[in-house]
Amino acid sequence: MLVSWLVLSCLAVVVPVSALVVWTDPGSPRSLSGRLSAVWRTSAETLRLGAPTGAPMRMALSVLLGIVALLCVSTLVGVITTGLGERLAELRRGRSMVLEQEHAVVLGWSEQVFTVVGELVAARGGARCVIAVLADRDVAEMEEALTASLGRGSAVRLVCRSGSLTTVDNLALVTPRAASSVLVLPSEAPDADSEVVRVLLALRAVLGDETGPPVVAAVRDRRQLPAARLAAGGRGTIVETDATAARLLVQSARRTGVGEVLRDLLDFSGAEFHLVDVPPALREEPAGSRFGDLLLCFERYGVVGLLGPDGRPRLSPPPDTVVGTEDRLIVIAHDGVPQAPVDCRAYVDPAAFAAPQPEHTGPVxxxxxxxxxxxxxxxxxxxxxxxxxxxxxxxxxxxxxxxxxxxxxxxxxxxxxxxxxxxxxxxxxxxxxxxxxxxxxxxxxxxxxxxxxxxxxxxxxxxxxxxxxxxxxxxxxxxxxxxxxxxxxxxxxxxxxxxxxxxxxxxLTSLLMAQIAHNPHLAAVFGELFAAHGASVHLRPAHHYTPPGCEASFATVVAAARDRGECAVGYRRTDSEAGTGPRHELRLSPAKAERRVWNEGDEVVVVANDSAGPGRPPGTLDAVPGMRHDRGDDPALSGGSPGRQSPHDCPAQDRTRGVDGTTG
CATH class of the missing domain: 3.40.50.720 (NAD(P)-binding Rossmann-like Domain)
Structure with a gap:
């Protein structure tokens, strides 16, 4: 019916217009038969039917050939259009193969995906990068949500694919074998941890036993840690989200601002952890370099520990620890560019050291x-x-x-x-x-x-x-x-x-996963930093290091913290005259020569070792929050440790900050 109406409509327009063209042409034939023949030729050329004249049979065969040609061309156009439409629909469904190299692969969808993708983009420092996201969601929705989170002007190419994460064929769509890193995010479903284990097994089947990209996954329940580690294999690092969140709550409860410090340390927009080599000039010391001396050997590095040749970190070791010939320095800096050593001992004023103060350890x-x-x-x-x-x-x-x-x-x-x-x-x-x-x-x-x-x-x-x-x-x-x-x-x-x-x-787990994916060699450092015991980040009142109202350099604070067995890496300034309450300014890795007046409400960011629990030697590492340690052991997931509580001399902030204990 549609074809019939289409034919009639075309004839109703083409034939009258062709007749009008012929009758208005001064050079057209004078006879009626001649003009009708001209109308036929014009209509035939318009409809692409050919224009032979002569016997009626010849004209009928011409019409037949024209109709067949028209049908063939129309069919070809229809086939091409249908194929293109199906291909575009397949692309919209996210079923095509990702043809990229050294891209980042994110598996799963949750609220963490926005932080993870944003940090992966920030880690490239504005350079062009490709991030492939595979989740069991609509591709258009994922692209729209991620683009809105990153902004339209970001230098990232997002490639979203849709499908089940536990299917080997779907994982192959994002070509994880050629990726620079793979991150597996847990969903909010009740069986999210079991799904993560299945995804790791499917990923293992895709990657095989060959050397592949580092895999970073997160689980919520600690009971799923052994299965997740086995499924991830040697290339995997597993982070436990719930334990990390719980310990961050406790750390923030014992002193306000710890969460802000950790966020600044783990994102890529400020100071981060880096590994640097000990300068040759410092290794040539006759008695060997000591860790305490290295704290004042760099202008903008905040030295916090050592990484041995076995890959085991030592955060905030005793100042008299001798630095081995193959040890590397764990520093906090705004970039990993090597810095020449600078003797900052001239900036230290021992007269500005604060007197030792007893610490209150009462119940809370x-x-x-x-x-x-x-x-x-x-x-x-x-x-x-x-x-x-x-x-x-x-x-x-x-x-x-x-x-x-x-x-x-x-x-x-x-x-x-x-x-x-x-x-x-x-x-x-x-x-x-x-x-x-x-x-x-x-x-x-x-x-x-x-x-x-x-x-x-x-x-x-x-x-x-x-x-x-x-x-x-x-x-x-x-x-x-x-x-x-x-x-x-x-x-x-x-x-x-x-x-x-x-x-x-x-x-915090998302930031941690992005850091490990970008810097796999720092996984052991984060493992100790967020362990249940050992070294952790603290905010101490500034009057522990220099008297209130005293003008002193940051090198003086670093030296005073060294005498207390701590590594000072920054400070948190409080402006109590702000109209809406205290306003804080966090500065990490400031210049050692920077001088300022240290007020009552100021705090110093330090990396310090907590005291060991009963029956535990100092520095014992735990697997919490679930990250694999290079030494391959799997110690207990919990332990006891009596805490310490800092004195509270600033009523506006510290009057009731009583829990200053030892959680990593």
């Missing part, structure tokens, strides 16, 4: 509002760090069906930390008023898991923070609060006080 009181799957790990981290006699009060929502009492009050909890649990309406202001909030050293607010109930998991946390901030303003007192959020975009919405901080769930 912690209030935990909310409960989720990371809460038991948080309780365990607190138990390993707080002094004996400490108290943890847990308040959960009345509608929460989790057996909190059984999870929190596990065997051995009362030896160091007494835990009590009760239920209440956390979104009701009266419930918070009855808790005597200012009697606690710190308040920790946890959000619900992403799979628990409708709505956004951060909604309850934001409302709770709003009510806590209101109570803080009414009382005119500082309330130290640490909150956990799931979406980094909600950080700007959180109403925080001067002694409050926010930990974005999964953000």
């Amino acid at each position: 009181r912690v209030l935990l509002l909310g409960w989720n799957r990371r809460a038991p790990l948080l309780v365990e981290a607190l138990r390993d760090s707080v002094p004996p006699g400490s108290v943890l009060d847990v308040v959960v929502d009345e509608t929460q069906p989790v057996p909190v009492q059984d999870q929190a009050c596990s065997p051995g909890a009362t030896a160091r930390l007494t835990v009590s649990c009760r239920s209440g309406e956390l979104l009701h202001p009266e419930s918070l008023k009855n808790l005597d909030l200012f009697a606690y050293d710190t308040v920790i607010v946890l959000g619900a898991d992403a799979v628990d109930g409708p709505g956004h998991p951060d909604d309850r946390v934001l409302v709770t923070l709003l009510m806590l901030r209101e109570l803080e303003l009414r009382a005119g007192r500082t309330l130290p609060v640490v909150a956990e959020l799931g979406d980094h975009r909600n950080r700007a919405l959180a109403p925080l006080g001067p002694a409050s901080d926010v930990v974005v769930r999964g953000e």
Whole structure:
């Protein structure tokens, strides 16, 4: 029917117009038969039917050939159009092979993907790079979301492919064998860890036993760590997300600002960890180079440790440690460009050293509002760090069906930390008023898991923070609060006080994965830095190193920290005259010659060793948060360690920051 109407429509237009053209042509034949023949030739040429004249049979055969030619051409055009349409549809579905070399491959989709992709782009320093993302989602949606997160002007080429991650054929689409690194992200599904293990097995089948790119994966449950390590093989590094988030919460609870320092150290926009060789001039010392002397041998390097030839790091070793001939320096710097050694001892003023101060180690009181799957790990981290006699009060929502009492009050909890649990309406202001909030050293607010109930998991946390901030303003007192959020975009919405901080769930893990993917040789360094015991990042009051109001160089602070067995790498300045409360400025790896007046609220960023737990020698490494160590062992995943607490001389920030214990 459509073809018939199309033929009639064409004839209705072509024949009359051809007749009009012939009749208006002064050179057309005078006879009617001649003019009709001219109309036929014009119409035939227009319809591509040919223009032979003569016998009717000859004209009929010409029409037949023209129709056949028209059908063939139309069929060819249709075949080509259909093939192109199917190919474009296949490209839109993300089913074509990625023909790239040295690209980064990201497997999986979650809130972490935006941080991971952004850091992979930042690691290239503005150079052109290709990132291939494979997830079981629509390709157009993934490209639109990632482009909106990165910005239209970024120098990255995003290649998104859609399909199941556990299928070998789908993994082959992103050509992981030719990639520079492969990252496996866990989803928010309940069986996300099992899926990560299956993806690692499928990836192992694609890569084979040959040397391939480094693989970095993340799991939530520590019980899945052995299976994930076996599936990843020797090229894999496994990070445990929940344990990392729990320890970051505890670190932020013991002193506000630790999370900001770790974010700055792990992203690619500021100072990062680097490995540099010891300058030959320093190796030629007759008695050998000592670690303490190297702290003042570089103008802009913050030396924090040594990496032995066996790949085992030593962060913040004793100052008299002799540097081996094959040791490399672990430094914090804004770039990895080698620097010539500079003798910075002339900048040190011993008269500006602060007098030794005793440290308070009394028990602390912690209030935990909310409960989720990371809460038991948080309780365990607190138990390993707080002094004996400490108290943890847990308040959960009345509608929460989790057996909190059984999870929190596990065997051995009362030896160091007494835990009590009760239920209440956390979104009701009266419930918070009855808790005597200012009697606690710190308040920790946890959000619900992403799979628990409708709505956004951060909604309850934001409302709770709003009510806590209101109570803080009414009382005119500082309330130290640490909150956990799931979406980094909600950080700007959180109403925080001067002694409050926010930990974005999964953000630190994403930064850590991007760092290891870009610098696989630093995996062991991060393994010790975030272990349950050993060296970790701390914020110490500046008056531990130089008296308040004293003008001194940063080299003086480094020397004073060296005498305390610590490595100073930066400082956090506080501007108490800001109109909206204290304003902080973080500076990492400043020049040793930089001089400033150190105020009461200033803090120094140091890398220091925590004291070892009972029966544990100093420097023993744990596998938490799950990263593989080069020495190949798999030590215990937890342990106890009595903590230390810094004196609190700045009421605006440190009055109740009592948990300054030893979690990595």
